[in-house]
Amino acid sequence: MKRILTIFSVILALMFIVACGNKPATADQVKDGKTSTDSTNSNKSVAVVYSTGGKGDKSFNDSTFRGLEKAKKELGITYSEYEPKDPNSEAKDALTRFAEEGQYDLIIAVGYTMQDAVTAVADAFPEQKFAIIDSVVNGKPNVASITFKEEEGSFLVGALAAMMDKTGTIGFVGADNSDLIAKFFAGYAQGARYVKPDIKVIPVTIGGTSAFNDQASAKAKTETLIQQGADVVYHAAGASGLGVFQAVKEKNIYGIGVDSNQDGLYPGNILTSMMKYVDNAVFDEIKTTLNGKFAAKVQTYGIKEDGIGTTNFEFTKDKIGEENIKKLEQIKQDIKSGKIVVKPKI
Known part of the structure; x- marks a missing residue:
């Protein structure tokens, strides 16, 4: 009887070790036309296709990234990224791949050069919600347009x-x-x-x-x-x-x-x-979508909307x-x- 109990204990221990070994995938950050995923324990997911230059441009794309990071911290989202070498030729394929996965609450396209790509992919995936920054896509019930003054x-x-x-x-x-x-x-x-x-x-x-x-x-x-x-x-x-x-x-x-x-x-x-507070606009759009209030409309941010301004002249x-x-x-x-x-x- 003792031998049977010992064998049973060993089997349970092995099962425990195997179970503990199945940890969630860690982040896989890749640049230049490849996808990266920032993975945490959340079902709220967003995908983004950056514009030319990708992250590290100290400008437009970095502001978008800050918005994603804010949403990750305050809203608990996970996000996947794609940094194309040439958004003009790669945007449609990148957006399509994200849409095919069917796991994202919102897919964000960064830049006016992606207007045609967003229009085409939105037609192909009518149930998927999209947002485009710096351009307007009209007549699509699943596309929100974010512009600035x-x-x-x-x-x-x-x-x-x-x-x-x-x-x-x-x-x-x-x-x-x-x-x-x-x-x-x-x-x-x-x-x-x-x-x-x-x-x-x-x-x-x-x-x-x-x-x-x-x-x-x-x-x-x-x-x-x-x-x-x-x-x-x-x-x-x-x-x-x-x-x-x-x-x-x-x-x-x-x-x-x-x-x-x-x-x-x-x-x-x-x-x-x-x-140009793209970070605030990105955060707001993600929050609105997660709250079930996504709207296929044009949202314009100017000085009055605190979407535009200057720095505080630190130097x-x-x-x-x-x-x-x-x-x-x-x-x-x-x-x-x-x-x-x-x-x-x-």
Whole structure:
């Protein structure tokens, strides 16, 4: 009898060891066109396909990532990521693979270049909820569109650029000639001319197949602007903006960041950054979806909605001066109240 009990105990012990060995999968983070999964014990899942440059761009994608991390911490979600080398060619396949898995409460597409891909995949998977950032997909009951009034934040930094300008010329580096980038330039030029009507605002475009991730070209374009007299340069070019800042630092003029807080990259040379709170928008959309209130509508974030703004001038407050900061705050309030209306095109 004792022998039988001993054998039975050994069998139970082996079963316990095997059971303990079946642990949940750990995170598998892979870049450059591969999927990574952040796994915890939760049934609430979100997937995201990033834009050009992926995480680490210090800009648009990083802001999206912060929104996911906030949702993970506060809402208990898990999320899967895809960082494409070329969103134009990879987006549809990446979105389709996530949709086929059928486990995600929401799939997020980052960037206007994915509009066609989202439209096609949303048609193929009508029960799957999607959200696209920086573009509008109309007529799809399973797609939420998130847009921003970039022109309003750009108006603020344009006004600041004019306040700090000494040469009568400022510059703008845009990734491409899209309608989205045109909004950044339109606001920047209007803000500068609001403060200094005769100021010269020179725009240049990076272009090419890697417009948002071409630091060398961005640096060269910025150097051309500086040669033409620009002493403040604002960029709307994603990871390419790092090249803008290199030129700004070398020539010791002012730069202005975009989307995320880039002030600390070159403290003192970067006046401020036009903050586009993609992180807040991503978090809000995830929370709304999990609460069963997903809506296929366009949600637009501007200054009034606390979706756009500037940094707090951590490294340049003394250079800008209290008087200029007060002027900028008044301009912000005038935009918020509707006293100043910023046009998305000029």
